[in-house]
Amino acid sequence: MVKASERKDFMARLAAAHPDPESELNWTTPYELLVAVVLSAQATDKGVNIATAKLFPVANTPEAIVKLGVEGLTPYVKTIGLYRNKAKNVVALSEMLLEKYGGEVPDDFDALTSLPGVGRKTANVVLNVAFRRPTMPVDTHVFRVANRTKFAPGKTPDEVEALLLKRVPAEFALHAHHYLLLHGRYCCKARSPECELCPVADYCSAPEKKARLKDLVPSA
Known part of the structure; x- marks a missing residue:
């Protein structure tokens, strides 16, 4: 579980990895x-x-x-x-x-x-x-990252959304879902998470992390 005292640093690290994030969908209106x-x-x-x-x-x-x-x-x-x-x-x-x-x-x-x-x-x-509201859309990437790291664990997207709205510090609220989404899409992947590159790895105790890091250790 990411402690309340750690949440600001957790989000700051994800924000530093993806500054000024934008939707990867192309749109003009x-x-x-x-x-x-x-x-x-x-x-x-x-x-x-x-x-x-x-x-x-x-x-x-x-x-x-x-x-x-x-x-x-x-x-x-x-x-x-x-x-x-x-x-x-x-x-x-x-x-x-x-x-x-x-x-x-x-x-x-x-x-x-x-x-x-x-x-x-x-x-x-x-x-x-489009309207710059600090909402928390929860897709599969956000759901996975929130649960793996236990930043906002929940059994359903609605549960995760509710916890994110409570736990994400206000200064990160506008872009929080993009920070989590992009982290899940490019680093904390479903099948092969790149834990060795993860900026919040020290906050994570997911079994996938332990297995990944163990596999990366060269055999004697």
Whole structure:
């Protein structure tokens, strides 16, 4: 367990490893970000960026997406997992944005989660990245790092999110989820964590760390 007295240093080390982090999804407007995040569920940011690089020059507003319709949108997103359902959700949320919000992406959690295909994590990402709110989206990387290090252990993403909101020092709150996400994506990996390079390794007592470091010790 990372002690209360250690939390500031823990986050400061992750922040130093990834100063001024940004979303790795490509976007220029809150609407583009919303679409990209919806498409990114169970898909890679790289794969989504390849798809949106072709889609957004053609349609990057609710009006344009609705005009495309599901049939017209599908060819642009068919390389992404679960693309059929995602195409339906993107068109449906675009229709709702036009009907209820004047075509603008709302900066309100409840309004965002009322949109088709938009869950808690997606809403939190949009609020954090587009509207600079100190939210704590919990994806698989954040969930893994929070549990492995016991900085904010929980059985569900919601439990982890609640603990992160309580435990992350205020000065790190805006970028905290990116610090954790990027650490999980590039260092504290699921299968082969690079514990020897980890800036917070001394705070971690995960079995994976012990096994990794043991394997790196040269045999006599």
